[in-house]
Amino acid sequence: MTADTAPDTQSQTHWFLIGMRGLFSLPAIILMLSFVGFAAFTAEANIPVDQVMFMTGMVWALPAKVILVGSMLSGAHVAAAFIAVTLSSVRMMPMVAALIPEIRDRRTPTWLLLIISHFVAITAWVFAMEKVRDVPRSGRVAFFAGFGITLTVTNIILVGLVYGAVSHFPPIVSGCLFFLTPVYFLTSIWISARHRVIYWALGIGLALGYLFAVIAPEYDILLAGIIGGTVAWWAEKQLRQKEAGQ
Amino acid sequence: MSFDGVWPYIYIAIAGWLATDIWRWAGVIAGKRIDENSEMLNWVRAVATALVAAVIAKLIFFPTGVLENSPLWLRLGSILFGALFFFIGGRFRQPLGIAAAMAFLAAGLALTGV
Numbered sequence: 001m002t003a004d005t006a007p008d009t010q011s012q013t014h015w016f017l018i019g020m021r022g023l024f025s026l027p028a029i030i031l032m033l034s035f036v037g038f039a040a041f042t043a044e045a046n047i048p049v050d051q052v053m054f055m056t057g058m059v060w061a062l063p064a065k066v067i068l069v070g071s072m073l074s075g076a077h078v079a080a081a082f083i084a085v086t087l088s089s090v091r092m093m094p095m096v097a098a099l100i101p102e103i104r105d106r107r108t109p110t111w112l113l114l115i116i117s118h119f120v121a122i123t124a125w126v127f128a129m130e131k132v133r134d135v136p137r138s139g140r141v142a143f144f145a146g147f148g149i150t151l152t153v154t155n156i157i158l159v160g161l162v163y164g165a166v167s168h169f170p171p172i173v174s175g176c177l178f179f180l181t182p183v184y185f186l187t188s189i190w191i192s193a194r195h196r197v198i199y200w201a202l203g204i205g206l207a208l209g210y211l212f213a214v215i216a217p218e219y220d221i222l223l224a225g226i227i228g229g230t231v232a233w234w235a236e237k238q239l240r241q242k243e244a245g246q
Numbered sequence: 247m248s249f250d251g252v253w254p255y256i257y258i259a260i261a262g263w264l265a266t267d268i269w270r271w272a273g274v275i276a277g278k279r280i281d282e283n284s285e286m287l288n289w290v291r292a293v294a295t296a297l298v299a300a301v302i303a304k305l306i307f308f309p310t311g312v313l314e315n316s317p318l319w320l321r322l323g324s325i326l327f328g329a330l331f332f333f334i335g336g337r338f339r340q341p342l343g344i345a346a347a348m349a350f351l352a353a354g355l356a357l358t359g360v
Binding site for chain 1: 289
């Protein structure tokens with residue numbers, strides 16, 4: 001019997017609390033270190049701390065926030081900033097679409113999914129895709145909400161606390177803080193992959209991410225994701241059908 | 247732009263929150279229609295993974311801040327060094343791999359005089 005079919009005797013509060021405990025996990029700690037770096041970045045840019053805390057909670061996607069700050073600093077029109085940020089956030093759609101079938105059950109209301117989708121970003125996505133298989137289906141939404149909401153609120157407070165204290169890190173420390181994010185994402189995706197196609201998509205996505213950043217920098221992430229993901233999916237499916245036919 | 251008054255908050259709400267969350271809502275609508283064992287979900291998973299991989303590639307190849315001026319071989323060397331420890335690290339492969347990559351990067355940054 002797997003967690004998927006096991007009867008769930010625990011309450012929703014129990015699973016919410018278990019999700020909250022995820023704050024003391026490696027991914028959450030790495031994300032918090034990244035937010036210390038973000039606080040330093042915004043402090044150097046002289047964005048008021050209450051606005052930094054507001055955007056931490058409201059935007060909840062680090063690359064989108066970096067683009068938003070860049071737009072604010074350059075005095076970009078709100079429509080231009082919207083377009084730049086929205087293009088960087090298209091990736092949220094397939095990420096959420098891949099997560100939803102893993103966590104919902106037949107009774108989960110759509111409005112609840114719409115609310116908790118706000119807390120999906122790369123860290124929470126990687127964490128949830130890895131951990132939800134150990135949670136019975138009826139507890140998964142509560143588990144994800146516990147983790148996602150706690151992580152967001154903690155980082156809003158963290159940014160407020162460290163802003164001002166962190167504007168001048170030694171360069172080696174800021175360099176390592178920055179590099180933690182890609183290294184952590186690589187290891188987590190590898191560990192949480194349950195299908196061969198994930199490894200293929202990771203490899204092809206890395207290569208195309210570099211290629212498109214050079215030849216089409218405005219749409220690089222989007223192109224690498226759609227083309228790379230489709231190629232990986234198609235090639236893996238061909239191999240799977242060939243294996244099945246033998 | 248000025249950082250006074252309520253305008254920055256409206257700006258952040260429109261260009262930040264709305265610009266990001268409309269894709270999450272679209273993901274919920276799409277995700278509700280996908281069967282957990284379908285070929286469609288395989289494709290969505292592959293695209294989502296490749297998108298994240300592209301973000302990773304950009305952070306490695308085109309970093310901002312301090313690392314912008316660091317040599318590429320140092321960043322790639324750090325990834326490979328971390329991968330080595332990751333694949334031999336057994337149960338502790340994730341913290342070991344990350345620590346090895348960070349140690350390599352920090353040493354390299356110190357030696358190249360950042």
